[in-house]
Amino acid sequence: MTAEPTTYSGVARVITETLQTHYSVDPDPLFRKVGLDPASMSTSDFRYPTAKMLKLWEAAEAATGDPCIGLVVGFNVRPTTFHALGFSWLASATMLGALQRLRRFYRVIATVPADINIELIGDSYELNVVFPDARYSPKPIGMDAFFASIVKLCRTATNEHFHPLKVSMLRTDPGRADEYIRSFAAPVQFNTDKNALFFDRAILEAPVPGRNIGLARETDKILDRYLEALEPDRVASEVRHLLLRLLPSGQASQLTVASRMNRSTSTLQRQLRAEGTNYREICDGTRKSLAEQYVRDGEYSLGEIAYQLGFTDQSNFSRAFKRWTGVAPGEFGE
Numbered sequence: 001m002t003a004e005p006t007t008y009s010g011v012a013r014v015i016t017e018t019l020q021t022h023y024s025v026d027p028d029p030l031f032r033k034v035g036l037d038p039a040s041m042s043t044s045d046f047r048y049p050t051a052k053m054l055k056l057w058e059a060a061e062a063a064t065g066d067p068c069i070g071l072v073v074g075f076n077v078r079p080t081t082f083h084a085l086g087f088s089w090l091a092s093a094t095m096l097g098a099l100q101r102l103r104r105f106y107r108v109i110a111t112v113p114a115d116i117n118i119e120l121i122g123d124s125y126e127l128n129v130v131f132p133d134a135r136y137s138p139k140p141i142g143m144d145a146f147f148a149s150i151v152k153l154c155r156t157a158t159n160e161h162f163h164p165l166k167v168s169m170l171r172t173d174p175g176r177a178d179e180y181i182r183s184f185a186a187p188v189q190f191n192t193d194k195n196a197l198f199f200d201r202a203i204l205e206a207p208v209p210g211r212n213i214g215l216a217r218e219t220d221k222i223l224d225r226y227l228e229a230l231e232p233d234r235v236a237s238e239v240r241h242l243l244l245r246l247l248p249s250g251q252a253s254q255l256t257v258a259s260r261m262n263r264s265t266s267t268l269q270r271q272l273r274a275e276g277t278n279y280r281e282i283c284d285g286t287r288k289s290l291a292e293q294y295v296r297d298g299e300y301s302l303g304e305i306a307y308q309l310g311f312t313d314q315s316n317f318s319r320a321f322k323r324w325t326g327v328a329p330g331e332f333g334e
Contacts, residue, residue: 005112005136006047010081013041015060018073023064030059045083045226050110050136057139067174070141071183074148079156081149083108083226088219090157091212096204098157099127101216102150104262105223111231112136113241124165125204128196140171143195144180150197151184157208161185165198235261235271236282243286247310254279288324295321295329302329 012031016038019025031038034055040046061069079086085105092098096118103116115130129146131137138146147167155162163185173190180188227234242260246252257279258268272278287309294305306317321329 005050005110007050007053007110008083008108009041009043009046009048010083011053011109012036012038012048012056014076014078014081015056015073016041018069018076019060019064022072022076023066023069025060025063027060030056030063034059047230050112053110054136054139054142057142061139061141067141068144068176068179070144071148071179073141074145074150075152075183077149077152079153084219084222085109086153088216088223089153090208090210091216091219092157092208093211093213093216094205094208095154095158095162095199096125097216098154098208099125099150099204100262101220105220105227107227107231107234108223110136115245120201123201125199125201126196127199128194130195140169140174143169143171147195147197148183157210162203165200168192168194168196168198170195234275235268236275236277239268239272239279239282240286243283244290247287247290248308250310250312252283252310284324287320291317291321291324291329292332295332305329 016027019027019030028038034052036048036052036056040048057070060073061067066072077086079090085101085108088101088105089098092101099118103118106114106116113132113136115128115132117126117128117130119126119128127150129143147169151162151164166186167180167184167188169188169190169192171190177188177190231237238261239257242257243252246256246260254265254268258265261268263271269278272282290309291305294300294308295302300308302317303314306312306314309317311317311320318329321332325332
């Protein structure tokens with residue numbers, strides 16, 4: 001990413017409201033302490049630097065002395081907290097569709113790299129969240145808030161009894177496990193190897209009472225336009241990010257990438273053309289950049305590099321490398 005990651009100001013607003021109403025803490029000094037202007041929240045669609053928002057979370061926890069403040073903030077979100085995503089969420093045909101919209105439009109909330117995967121395992125869905133860039137990985141209370149906000153929006157769209165099957169968290173137990181269990185109405189596991197929510201398949205696939213497919217699609221368009229203005233090369237960046245994960249599996253076709261992005265191949269092609277590029281160009285450029293890095297570092301053998309980049313064998317990789325750089329891998333950098 002070339003630009004400094006930002007976070008939608010709705011997140012700051014819900015932190016502000018929670019500090020004031022739940023803890024009787026004046027948020028303005030905390031904002032100024034971390035270098036944020038609280039008055040900017042009143043500006044439509046304003047965004048704060050994510051690095052400073054991470055510091056705001058820390059300041060809020062310190063000011064309240066509550067290691068569970070993330071839960072309180074998360075369960076205080078409104079449909080408007082995340083721009084139009086909340087309305088698109090509420091109008092979705094199912095909660096599975098809502099979670100897929102979260103995956104598609106997460107960058108409305110924060111423009112940091114985030115892998116949000118939804119996998120069907122037997123009779124349950126697992127929503128797994130990974131932040132590859134450690135610089136912008138949420139603090140434990142931030143992750144608490146994110147998971148709590150997901151459950152809160154699901155409850156708003158369905159009923160107050162909606163709950164996950166279980167919650168798995170990387171964070172350590174803050175000594176208030178009962179509060180987590182009560183908030184999520186589900187078992188909560190700490191010190192695990194992932195941040196994940198597990199949901200009953202039937203519940204996620206059930207029709208939502210207030211579903212409105214036409215409205216959902218219209219709000220999707222609003223979100224697409226918002227992201228296009230926010231990040232002119234957003235789609236190309238998403239494709240590159242997915243390719244980094246998919247190339248070693250050999251399953252990095254345009255169809256696979258489009259499916260992961262919840263788009264048809266024709267829509268993906270159109271959006272990439274609008275950004276002045278195409279899938280083949282991005283794939284070739286991503287492979288070339290990684291190949292040069294791997295060969296230069298010398299950490300992997302040529303066979304391992306070929307595998308990492310999704311080539312069927314080393315000879316195909318070597319030919320591609322010479323086409324990219326004009327020299328064989330063994331001569332590169334000499």
